Amino acid sequence: MSTETVHIEIDGVRYALRFGYAALRQLGKLWELNDLQEIFLRLGKLGDASDGTLSIPMLDTFGDMILAAIIANKENDATVLDNEIVVETIMKDHSIIQEVMQSYIAALPQPEKKKAAPVKRVPVKKVRKKS
Template structure:
């Protein structure tokens, strides 16, 4: 997925690499520990997101940016301005892209 910041096109790449970047940022030892971070994104309908929730979203997007290009020339402030102030509609698309990158638990097939 690509987002447009000013005249710069920024690629987002979610998946294992982005999860590792997030885990490192939050000083976690296991990817499963990210569940504690993601649980903060339990938005309440009709309520403005908390600053902590907004920070987690920015961290998530930055992880996607850095996973696509470790030398990306973009700041978390620029990302925050873009997804919360200038183009909040893109946040839904970003969250879908992130969700689609998550592993699918196919479970065990049942016979009979």
């Protein structure tokens, strides 16, 4: 899990983003969803923006993700922000999207990597051929 803090500057104010459960809970509130699976399904519909093509629904979703991460950090005063202000910031710098996506993913619980069980070596008896 990454401990590096991601910041975004909006209208001259620098906000520290918080990811993980707190941000997912805020997304649930923004989208009026109570089920984490429904939230993940909606995030999964973002598609691939690696070619630089962004639709309005994609921008809205990214804006909500950033807004939720700002609200999740109680040190921020997010009362003056809304999705439109956040999306305008994203449109000026698309690299924010990649950084936010990576941070959301890094903050999710990762399955434990199980170590392979040691292989038990069974002694092999040599069989002598009868002559």
